[in-house]
Amino acid sequence: MLLSKSCMYGLRASVQLAGMKGNTYVTIRELSEDLDISFFFLTKVLQRLTQAEILESYKGPNGGVRLLKHPGEVTFLDVVTAIDGSCTLSECALGLPGCGVMKPCPLHDQWSILKENILEMMQNVTIAELARRNSGKQGLDGFMYYLKI
Amino acid sequence: MLLSKSCMYGLRASVQLAGMKGNTYVTIRELSEDLDISFFFLTKVLQRLTQAEILESYKGPNGGVRLLKHPGEVTFLDVVTAIDGSCTLSECALGLPGCGVMKPCPLHDQWSILKENILEMMQNVTIAELARRNSGKQGLDGFMYYLKI
DNA sequence: ACATTTTAAGACACACTACTCTTAATTCTA
């Protein structure tokens, strides 16, 4: 699996938040129900996004989490690195000690291109764009489309 | 990490074997020392390749493992699937339940192309080709180049 | 002040990967 489950959950939550009108606090309980993710686990994941200053949290009644930055300025990669650390793409094909550009493994030329493509996509796609693509499917809001039925 | 350690080790061993003259049995002990991999762990990994009929093993003195097929007919993907099962690429970006072509997630169009590129590379690159690219580096055989110095 | 709502933080269990070691089975050689 390229991305960890924590990452996927964080992405789903971020996109869901980006797709909501206004930027009010949403409870993690509500998010977890909409996205069909364990409340306890999602709480842990979103704490990392809060620490990374991608989300902002507020305790107490009417509290919850919300996006701290404009969704157009938060990239797919931002969320992934906030959760999984500096990306799962650091090592790769043969995982040789001390490999790299100076000492490329026999797959490096091809592999580094593929890796670059993935990284580029992650850097170019914002959660605002994902939310936009995700809106208005069969009248169901956001990810409900996938989960219901 | 895209590939498991077991996979990387299996690939390194396969490429090393493909790069050797003749197709004689090589002891796992020797392979483990050349590739700087734990003997015990490499034994486990290579057992899977033997079960998958990519390698052939022979017990006793002068025994060891060797390639069963011609290295030009064993792809990168063959080795990966033999070890990690039907590939780490099955799920991906958002890992939504019931997603896919009919119900694409907001990243599917871009992501499926990247995924296809990786799969294509894995299917097109044989261990013979990797061994060829890996030969004759600074006079050191195969992966010794990376490990020594 | 007090009860309620909500996130934060930490402890815990489970599964899986990575790794280690022991024993059994097979084969060769003397």
Add this chain to the structure above:
DNA sequence: TAGAATTAAGAGTAGTGTGTCTTAAAATGT
């Protein structure tokens, strides 16, 4: 036939990711 070499199979350990729960802290409203 005895002993050494070698892989096969299985048990055991450590660490990490995933998931659950409990307690603490903060904010609200009465």
